[in-house]
Amino acid sequence: MREAMFYKKLNGKVQCLLCPRHCIIPEGKRGFCWNRENINGKLYAVGYGKVCSLAIDPIEKKPLYHFYPGSSVLSLAIGGCNFRCLHCQNWEVSQTPPDKLVYREMSPEEVINLALYHKVPGLSYTYTEPTVYYEFMYDCSVLAKKYGLFNTMVTNGYIEKEPLKALPVDAMNIDIKGNEKFYREVCKAELSPVLETCKLAKKLGIWVEITNLIVPRYNDNLDDILFIIDFVKSLGRETPLHFTRFHPDYKLLDVPPTPIEVLEKARKLAIEEGLKYVYVGNVPGHEGENTYCPNCKALLIERSLFGIKIVDLDLESKRCLVCGEKIDIIC
Numbered sequence: 001m002r003e004a005m006f007y008k009k010l011n012g013k014v015q016c017l018l019c020p021r022h023c024i025i026p027e028g029k030r031g032f033c034w035n036r037e038n039i040n041g042k043l044y045a046v047g048y049g050k051v052c053s054l055a056i057d058p059i060e061k062k063p064l065y066h067f068y069p070g071s072s073v074l075s076l077a078i079g080g081c082n083f084r085c086l087h088c089q090n091w092e093v094s095q096t097p098p099d100k101l102v103y104r105e106m107s108p109e110e111v112i113n114l115a116l117y118h119k120v121p122g123l124s125y126t127y128t129e130p131t132v133y134y135e136f137m138y139d140c141s142v143l144a145k146k147y148g149l150f151n152t153m154v155t156n157g158y159i160e161k162e163p164l165k166a167l168p169v170d171a172m173n174i175d176i177k178g179n180e181k182f183y184r185e186v187c188k189a190e191l192s193p194v195l196e197t198c199k200l201a202k203k204l205g206i207w208v209e210i211t212n213l214i215v216p217r218y219n220d221n222l223d224d225i226l227f228i229i230d231f232v233k234s235l236g237r238e239t240p241l242h243f244t245r246f247h248p249d250y251k252l253l254d255v256p257p258t259p260i261e262v263l264e265k266a267r268k269l270a271i272e273e274g275l276k277y278v279y280v281g282n283v284p285g286h287e288g289e290n291t292y293c294p295n296c297k298a299l300l301i302e303r304s305l306f307g308i309k310i311v312d313l314d315l316e317s318k319r320c321l322v323c324g325e326k327i328d329i330i331c
Contacts, residue, residue, distance in 0.1 A: 001039075001044045001045060001046050001048055002044065002045050002048040002135050002136075002139075003042055003043070003044055003045070004016070004018070004036050004042075004043040004044055004045045004134075004135060005018070005134065005135055005138070005163070005166075006018045006134075006160065006162065006163050007036075007043040009041060009042075010024065012026070012027055012041055013025060013026050013027070013038065014038045014041065014042070014043045016031050016036050016043060017160060017162075017163075018036070018131065018132075018134055018159065018160060018163055019033070019082045019131055019132075019158050019159055019160060019193075020158060020159075020160060020190065020193040021033075021082060021158075023036070025037070025038040025043065026038060027039075027040070027041065030046070030097075032082055033080045033081060033082040033129070033131075033132035034047070034079070034080040034096075034097035034098065034132075035047040035078070035079075035080045035097075035098055035132040035133055036132075045133070045134070045135040045136070046098065046099065047078045047079060047080060047097075047098030047099065047132070047133050047136070048078075048133070048135055048136050049078075049105050049106050049107060049136055050078050050079070050098045050099060050101075050103040050104075050105060051076050051077070051078060051103055051104045051105075051106045051111075052077055052078060052079050052093050052098065052101040052102065052103045052104075052128075053075070053076060053077040053093060053127045053128075054074075054075070054076050054077075054104065054106075054114075055074075055075050056072050056073070056074060056075070056118055056120060057072065057073055057075045057124065057126075057306075058070075058071075058072055058073075058306040058307070059071050059072065059073050059122075059124070059152070060303060060306045060308065061075075061306050062124055062126060062152060062154050062173050063173060063209065063211065063242050063244075063279070063281055064152060064171055064173055064207075064209055065209065065240055065242075065277070065279060065291060065301075065303075066207070066209065066240050066277065066291075066328060066329045066330065067152065067170075067171040067207050067209075067329075067330045067331075068121060068122065068150070068330060068331055069301055069308055069310075069329065069331060070308045070310075071120070071121050071122070072118075072120045072121075073120055073121070073122050073123055073124040073152060074111070074114060074115040074118065074120050074122075074123050074124070075123075075124040075125075075126050075127065076111065076123070076124075076125065076126070076127075076140075077093060077125070077126060077127035077128045077130075077133075078098050078103070078128065078132070078133035078136060079093050079094070079096050079097060079098035079099075079100070079101045079103070079128060080094065080096070080097060080098050080128060080129070080132045080133070081094040081095060081128055081129040081132060081156075082129055082131060082132055082156070082158050082189070083129065083156055083158065083187045083188065083189050084187065084188040084189075085177070085186060085187045085188075085250075086186050086187075086250060086251040086252050087186065087213070087215055087218075087246065087249060087250060087251070087252040087255070088249065088250045089247070089249045089250070090127055090128060091249070091250040093127060093128050094127075094128040094129065095250075098133070108136070108139040108140040108142075108143045109143065111123070111140050111143075112140065112143045112144055112147055112149070115144070115147075115149055116147060116149075120149075121149060121150060122144070122149045122150035122151060122152060122170070123140060123141070123144055123149060123150070123151050123152065124151075124152040124153070124154060125137045125140075125141075125151070125152070125153045125154070125155075126152075126153075126154035127154075129155060129156055129158070130153050130154070130155055131155060131156075131158060131159045131163070134159075134163060134167075137153070137167070138166070138167060138168075141167060141168045141169060142168060144168075145168050150170040150171070151167075151168060151169045151170050151171075152169065152170060152171040152172065152173075153167075153169050153171070153172045153173075154172075154173045154175075155172055155173070155174055155175070155197075156174075156175050156177075156187075156189075156194065157174040157175065157176070157193070157194035157195075157197035157198060158189060158193055158194060158197070159193075159197055160193075161196070161200055164197060164200060164201065164204070165200075165204065169206055170206065170207060171206060171207040171208070171209075171330070172201050172206055172207070172208050172209075173208075173209045173210075173211055173242075174194070174197060174198050174201065174208060174209075174210055174211070175194075175210075175211045175212075175213070176194060176195070176198070176210055176211070176212055176228055176231065176232075177194075177212070177213065177219070178191075178212075178215075178218065178219035178224055179191065179219070179223075179224055179227060180192075182218060182219050182224075186215075186218060195231065198210065198231075198235055199235065202235050202236065202239075207330055208235065208239055209239065209240040209241075209242065210228075210232050210235075210239060210240070210241050210242065211241075211242040211244055211281070212225075212228045212241070212242070212243055212244070212266075213244045213245075213246055214243055214244070214245070214246060214258045214262060214263060214266065215246045215252070215255060215258070216246065216255055216256055216257075216258055216259070216262075217255060218255070220258065220262055225243075225266045225269065226269070226273075228241070229241070229266075229269065229270045229273050229275065230273075232270075232275060233273060233274060233275060237274050237275055237276050238276050238277070238328035239275070239277075240277040240278075240279065241270055241275055241277070241278050241279070242278075242279045242280075242281045243263045243266045243267055243270075243278070243279065243280055243281065244263075244280075244281030244282045245257060245258040245260070245263060245280075245281065245282035245283055246258045246282075247282070260280075260283055260286070263280045263281075263283065263288070264280065264288065267279070267280055267288050276294035276328065277291060277294065277328070284304070284305055285304060285305075289303040289304075290302050290303055291303075291313075291327075293312070293320040293322065293323060293325050293327070294325065294327075295320065295323050295325035296320060296322050296323040296325065298311075298312045298320055298321070298322040298323065299311045299312060300312055300313035300320060300327060301313060313327060313329075315329075315331050318331070
């Protein structure tokens with residue numbers, strides 16, 4: 001264990017200040033995310049180092065399409081989450097306390113050594129919600145920077161401002177799930193803190209890509225899709241937006257998979273509204289996985305099963321080889 005960051009003491013109780021829930025935790029109890037426990041009046045990160053998932057992944061799997069395309073990252077997770085999404089697609093690990101899973105005890109040094117051994121350029125904190133294992137992510141991230149590795153975070157965006165400012169993260173894929181009603185009823189959370197995280201991340205210079213999982217009957221209507229498009233446009237037209245396909249899982253087994261035409265219409269609408277880079281996800285082989293020049297529509301990066309082929313893109317100048325358009329990409 002490690003003493004938690006971002007909390008205050010309240011006469012025997014403690015108040016966690018890591019995420020917008022601001023859990024007030026009595027002695028011997030844990031917060032909503034199961035990762036932070038009040039032990040003798042101090043808050044401890046009880047999931048620290050209890051790594052339940054570890055893999056080398058293509059960065060496109062995150063999905064991050066405009067950040068070091070074609071690279072591999074060391075991906076890791078610790079159990080728990082600060083949401084209770086009915087449709088969670090990693091529920092086996094995200095909806096279980098970190099010490100109730102099969103885990104591998106690791107130190108930040110071991111994580112970084114593993115990344116260096118496999119010669120990957122960076123790390124990704126993913127699979128569950130990285131915010132809930134903040135201290136381990138923070139320690140790994142600081143060490144990664146010392147070795148010239150980048151840090152990426154796949155997140156629901158439910159993190160307070162000060163913890164985000166302190167985190168040496170280079171890129172984030174942030175999930176915006178739907179409108180306020182969707183957050184209350186499906187995720188047991190609130191929308192506004194997620195939007196604030198998106199804005200702050202952009203302001204801090206973090207590379208941001210947005211994912212919206214379209215769930216039939218829940219957030220697939222035109223108003224919901226336009227809300228996502230308009231918000232992403234407010235972040236900057238260069239912000240990549242991923243519309244991804246839902247498949248039945250966890251507590252939404254009675255909901256059918258998202259029709260591909262719904263994803264295609266959402267993508268078409270977003271492009272018409274002025275977004276430069278809009279993608280269709282969870283549909284292997286779909287042309288909506290590719291990156292096209294926002295000016296001349298030339299094929300720049302072709303994707304298939306997380307593999308990529310650079311076509312009409314010069315990675316050094318970051319320009320389209322057909323028309324010379326500057327492409328928003330980090331490599």
